[in-house]
Amino acid sequence: MSLDTRPAAAKRRTAADGRPAPIGPWRHRLYRLDLKASPFLYIAPFFALFAAFGLFPLAFTAWVSMHDWSLLSDERAFVGVENYTALLSDPYFWNALANTVSILALSTAPQLLAALLLAHLLTMRLRGQTFFRMGMLLPNVASVVAVAVIFSQLFGRDFGLVNWVLESLGAGRIDWQTGRASSHVAIAVMVAWKWTGYNALIYLAAMQAVPREIYESAHLDGASRLQQLFRITVPMIRPTIVFTVIVSTIYGLQIFAEPQLFGGAGPNGVTGGSSRQFQTLTLYLYEHAFNRGFEFGYASAVAWTMFAVIVLVALLNYLFIRRIRSAS
Template sequence: MTATNPAVSTTTPAIKPTTAPAGRPRNPLKRFWPQYVSVAPFYILFLVFGLFPLVFSIYLSFTNWDGMGKRTFVGLAQYRYLITDARFWNAVGNTFIIWFMSTIPMLFFALIIAFLLHQNIRFKGFYRVAYFIPNVTSMVAMAIVFGSVFSNSFGLINSALQAIGAAQIPWLSSPWGIKFTIAMMVIWRWTGYNAILYLAGLQAIPTELYESARVDGAGTWSIFGRITVPMLRPVILFTVITSTIGGLSLFTEPQVLLGNSGGPGEAGMTIVLYQYNQAFTQFDFGYGSAIAWALFIIAAIFAIINWRLVSERDTDGNTKRRIRRRREVAR
């Protein structure tokens, strides 16, 4: 019988766990508080200057308030008066006419400019900057320039007409002259901006589509109509919707050019300018809020209509089949 050394233990010692048992997860607020603090200013500013005025304007549209006295709840009275207000409907008509006169030519010229800038031309960077400058130009300075160009007595256009023996046009005193002048201001300011957006969309189109089209003998304008426009459909949809919303909320151009009156006969009175006059000139904040929400409904309806008209609805798949066939040929 062999004796066992009591100093040598025959039992396996217990292995201590190297990691502590998983406990309850830490509080995310304590764990990520630096991130929450860093983004808190945005949400505070949004709540104070974004969400609160939005909700408060809904409440004001059901009240009668001059900004100082007691607010009186009137229910739907502001909206009932809105439906019968001839000045409001005149502003709606002016807004739609100016929007139609400015948006369609603006987007058309922007698409043509972007297509030309996408070609191999010299000084391409200079042209891109030059077309974008009107968008960042001061509106006051631009209104002074357009006022000098379209002035009834001493405008550059009327001076040129007088020099060739033609009759002068009352640009800033006739209803259609006022609308045309405002539309020209919108076109001049936003055409370059939309052209840059279209140019970004053109640069995302695969070059093999153009190469295969040229191999097939397609000309420049055929390529533009059959490849460029269909492939730019998402960008066109974006510019149409944003231009529609911007056109219906037109304010700066008529206000700076014509003042709060909207010109003779209120020919330049837009919806937002009329809402501004009611709220901040007449101090009828309840009715001004009702006009603002009526504008929101109108803009939403037209945005949906534009979405339905411009969005891609490929019923027979011809466009997709043509693009797929050109890609196969390119390979």
């Protein structure tokens, strides 16, 4: 506020002089400075804060990962790649990696496919369009914690609604939490439930940019609506699909709250079940960094490895989808 009163005061002074103020060298220099420096001043808060609380910690993780660094001791010996070799020979790490990839695949693929179909329906001129769109987005409003808590109840072994439905359909009860595959399915359902509508809206936005005439001529050629979706819409919104695949993958590789709360009581949350059947990479990181021993060096090696995996997966996604594009 203090800044914007000054030019007003300056203007008043020149007006009192009664002649059109000749721009003095001092004011001119101030004007030039304002013009030159302002943009940098305005973007500076973003870059400064992002660097301090985002980029620097991430980069510094690499440095910490090369030390025997614990919160409980002041000695921080440089150990080179020792943390990484220890990590790569820990079966629990590979277990967590496998679980993460499995949950990721189980949640992302059906979720994005469903989102595509939903978006396809939403492109039509529906009655109550806003109502349907809001309903679709409703799950996204709930927090991951809320989602995990609610679905842990639904997937409960004894009193869960899902098992009750299964039983009344004549199928047996499933102990969702104990089995590896079943726990992965339950967690994937949580993720998909929260994000399908959100992705559908993103696809819808992209689909609305596709000109209608293409569909009309496709219809005259006898293409069904489903064929239109996969032969016309999907190729035309491919950049958006690439975007959602990459974003979902980055999100999926960092899943934490769902398995942690699905594990529920006490230590089972951190280990992702009693036999680590659904411990994800972020849970593994959390276990080492904040749950026992505060092994910051080792946990940083986990974080940096995850970073590498994320970059790799994003790159593979990108290349894979580009290949499809050039092939078709």
